[in-house]
Amino acid sequence: MKANCWTGRNSVEVQDVPDPSILNSRDAIVKITSTAICGSDLHLVDGYVPTMEKGDILGHEFMGEVVEVGPGISDGRLRVGDRVVVPFPIACGACASCRAELYSCCENSNPNAGMFGHPTCGIYGYSHLTGGFAGGQAEYARVVLADTNALKIESDLTDEQVLFLSDILPTGYMGADMCDIKQGDVVAVWGAGPVGQFAMDSARVLGAEKIIAIDKETYRLDMAAAQGYTTIDFEDTDVRSALLELTGGRGPDKCIDAVGMEATHGASHVDLYDRAKQAVRSETDRPHALRQAIMSCRSGGVVSVIGVYGGMIDKFPAGAWMNRSLTLRTGQCHVQRYMRPLLGMIEQGKIDPTRIITHRLPLTEAPTGYDLFKNKKDHCEKVVLTP
């Protein structure tokens, strides 16, 4: 089959690879009908995540049709022919974390767990730190512990309407959910990429009064503005001052970091400082968005982090965080917790996930998709690939 593989820093290639087969008894094989490129795939391609091997298949946002089920899947849980969306975190459903609905902290699904002090879940196509599972930017994929993970789609919603249930829609939603949004809240979202857009939509669904998007790409800010959100371009504006102005000096009640480890900063000296530290590995992540969110958030507010961090950061404003009673909440998305409610919201028309799709390409043109998305060419917001 054809699959999009990581072949080195800044290099992906569609290669012919063997078809997947059942390795564990609760596996299923899915013939992929739609798959997408995620912002976190760029962290891998940019070379910021260790333990990539040449030839790893990328991709953790995919859906398709079940073509084979393992002998351990009890009758009826999943059948050949089922149409399923596959959540990116592999969860066993039986460990203490899964029982507490902390699916991305599953204690059993990552054979290589250990990097972060306690186990974190296995993730498809997302380095060997997360297990070395083959990804879904391919014609077929093996779904692990498929009976507890694959979400069956039984309505006639299109692929594009449900594909993002695999990751970015629940991730954005969890960013807003962790904010405990109350009527009248002002919510600021750093990053107007796909996850940031969905965090804004979710904040609106959860009752936020004013939503502020912070980015530097005009087309992404325009996309947010089209939904009625206020925008701040950090390249020509001091973010903290602008936020104070927009909130009558209070600061946003809730702040969402949808940026993560590869942030850029409007002030070039700060940007250079973190780039230099990152280059010599004295820090692994550039936490501009996180720092700014903590400094900007209203006292007693919540800073919700859904942008991906991988290692160590410098200059964490612990003083502001502690003295102003801020709550920091975070996590890789517990997708399985949100998939069903969000599917309901899509069916009811409360959320339209298709609004962020800007590019549709065949799987064979995945490298072009990466180039468009990474370099923000042609107003690229989200690339969907079809095998």
Next chain:
Amino acid sequence: MTTDTRSTSRLRDDPLVRRLGWASALLGVPQVVAPAGFARALGVGDAPRHRSATTAVGVRELAAATGLLGRPHPVWLWGRVGGDLMDLTMLARALKNHNGRGLGRTVAATAAVTAVTATDVYAAVTRTRRSTPMELTAATTVTRSPDEAYTLWKDLERLPDFMVHLDEVHVTGPRTSHWQASAPFGRTVEWDAEITQDVPGQLIAWRSVDGADIDNSGEARFVPAPGGQGTEIRVSLRYDLPGGPLGKAAARYFGEEPHQQLDDDLRRFKQIAETGEVVRSEGAPGGKRARGEFPQHPARPLTVDELKEALS
């Protein structure tokens, strides 16, 4: 490195140790029964002090004989070495103050004791095992009841499913089993083990029986986790690694982080207890051998041949 004080069973069948034991007995009996005659035979005179010294030496020899033949232990061999040195000191004094009568016999006795001393030193040094005890402990919590976790562990033949160094365990009786493990340089080591404690739902303890290449023992305790979260499983393993190059190689084989290995074993036990099997990824298709597979197979499906090897 510590000096081991066990090895009782090994010495019981050791011909050299038994011979030395009988030698002690054969010397001790006449020394105690007829001290004057014995002293005369050595040509050292039969004054009361000679007689009482000979009796004391006899008592010492009988004690050594009882120990070596009854409860063999390296300490009795070292006791013999100490006694030999005492005897040599006394004989040297006797030679120095000798009146000339029976000098030849005293010289011969001194030569004999010197030879015996050499034998005893050899036996004591070689029969004292130097070993490196290695004790590993690890714990995990599973969302299963203590009874379920205990039952899974009690099925000893399943231990190799998650314990990376074990190749096979065969249950050979109600309390006995035969274990086979991989060792350095492609060797395998085998031993028989017996269950020493078995409290259903709480505890299983086992140890290798006499004659194992590497003496080892272990126990697994099953304790209800607080708040009804399942069961804490606390495992400790003890290996008596032999000294010298072989022991060093074995220690190296267990890795710089033998604790890591036991932690990984328990992580896989948890996978089996909670999900039914050890999770395999394309990068780590070998299941329990995953850690030995770095650099890993790329995260892409395996070829037919790779698949065969990984699942074998």
